[in-house]
Amino acid sequence: MDFNLTDEQQMLKESIADFMEREVKPDRVARCYQREDGYDRGLFRTAAQSGWLGMPVPEELGGAGGSVMDCAVAFEGFGSGPLPAPVFSAGVLSPLLILHGGSNDQKRQLLPAMCKGEVIATLAVSDSGMGWGPEMVEMELADSGDGFVLSGVKQFVQDGHPANMYIVGARSREGVSLVLVERDRPGVSVRQRGELLATVAEVRFENVRMPRAALLGSPGSGWDTIESALDQALPILCASKVGACQQIFDTTVEYTRERIAFGQPIGRFQRVQDHMVELADHMDAARWITYETIWKLESGLPAKGFIHEAKAVASEGYYQVVDYAHKVWAGPGTALDHPLMAHHIASRVLYQYLGDPAYHKRRMMDALYPVEA
């Protein structure tokens, strides 16, 4: 038992904390989220140059060959901003999808480019807003003889605006398949959604013709690929939410010391204290369940159920931490340029992203306590 980070992880943590403090000023983050695309190109370039894209990708394919724990340490830092750039979708999830589902050619062609930030890929799976799972993929993968034709709308694509490639889920009689679609293909159009969906875009596919080589893996293997990639990706996403919670906690504690009402710091009021206690409970539950899950995963222990648990708890935790922070910050915390607003938006969107807590709790139970048929 040892809850310390390794020396290397501690150095990584500190260097990212420095970067976040120096470069990712709260007002810069807030502006990004207000600009409707939730995206800072300069910061994304810096992340690419620093080797923070494709961290879990093996070194021979352009990545850092980092463990899930290494990535989690980094993403706890990125989440604290949150860093307004698609570092998770394009830097973790998409590379893992290629690693798990791609041919050797696809890996060699795409992964180094993803690690450099040249290919910015994101997963486009659910057609509609509710639910997550293979059954939510309705778009048809129509055979056109020499390839496929895609038609339909992916309404909610995380980081759909900065992306230049979509990993699209589509359905054929074999099941769900994943297709790599470049954004500049004829028939692809992207609409920014803005407001609470600042980091989400609607991506429309109209008779988009794709060659067979664009398929990731075999027909019908798409959901298995997603599941395999998510086993590593979800804990990393959870760590970014933990970092967000910690940042909110730290700044809100400071606020209870500085903000004077009725002649004293508001942190002296027990009702304000109560909000902070609940906030910390959600934060620490998310933190320790996330990190224990990562430890299980990397120790070769059964981890599937706990990965789902971590996703449920971290998503719920982030959402609740933001809500408790709102109770403390009151009016100022709802100004669109307030640091809390970026977290507000991220907590709402990431609650849905890759499955909501209700979905993951059910999957947790199914993994740990399967129902006998």
Next chain:
Amino acid sequence: MDFALDEVSPELKPFQHEMRAWVKDAMRGSEHLRWSANWSTRENDEEYTFRRGLAEKLGAKGWLFPTLLPEYGGAGLTAEYQAVIDAELSEYGLALDHIFYTLARIVVPCILYHGTEDQKREFLPPMTRGLISVWQVLTEPQSGSDVANVKTTAIRQGDEYVVNGQKIMVGHKLPPDWIWLLVCTDPGRPRHENLGWLYMPANLPGITIQHLPMLMGIKNAVFFDDVRVPAKYLVGGENNGWEVSHTHMELEHGGGGSVTGDPAVERLFEYCQQTKRAGKPPIADPHVRDILAEALIESHAVRLMNQRNYWHRLNRDPHPYGGAQLRYYQRTVRLRNAQRVQQILGYDALVPNYDVHEFADFEYLLRAGPGQLHGGGTLDTDRLIVARRMGLGRATKEKAAVTI
């Protein structure tokens, strides 16, 4: 990060094997008493005898308080060894913290940090060897959460303190051998500067113990009528009791942590898998599964906060707000779990089952949820402590006391 309890460094391997074999041997024939060496207010004779016997066996090896020096009844081992002992015991649902029927776990560190050398050598070994049962006796009718508001007086007369007053809601069904008593040593002095702690035999003339039947079992009122206590039993000095309280409270308020799981939720899952309702196990019911998912997640969070605090304590780096946080969270979880049990079991949740230890008896959970919200201070004092430790509205953060 490494959460493993059973993975130890190569130099600890032989000790781990020794301990594993030792615990297995000590539990032979008593496996059905899994959990029963834990804290209890509804004990039966078999449990009680087993528990005291196990404590004596551990104590004889110096393993009840393994990091203490041998002259204090310990084994002079490092914290890593204590972690091994706790981890092996946790396989049987046991923990050093509550291994036998006493609050020595709290009293020993108080004497260790605040007692004189003579007191340590005299008072510690009977506790650390598991030979005696100790009650902590703090609460008074007018002072529950406001624990410093002590009216029980201990006034020095020559070589003795004369104790008068009443304590309430303390102890359990069987009488103590010794008492750890919070008293007012000078009623004329200001609050917090008028307290003292007596560590004294429970059989001194003038002490009367009266059972109080309560929702979660037997507690007691203790009356002190001109009890003459030799002055050598005062620990930490006259009017210095509040200092001693910091050590006491940190442990009582969860700062000790633990590496043992929650038997209640474990057993709830077993029940839902093994019983049948309308031909199907409850765990096949989607509604029941949703309730179980919440119980499972929260019990994991409690277990991890416990493990975190344990690790911090053993590293002598107490978590800033983790002790009171754990206590607050754990007790709110138990309250919710009590209702969850009833949501799943229905009327069956209201039927006591004395064949299982109370920690795993569903009816007891329904009692303990609301019944144990207050022990050692209310939820509100927990939150107050958390707030001070976080430094809310304060220039400085209150520090947690070191407890090992």
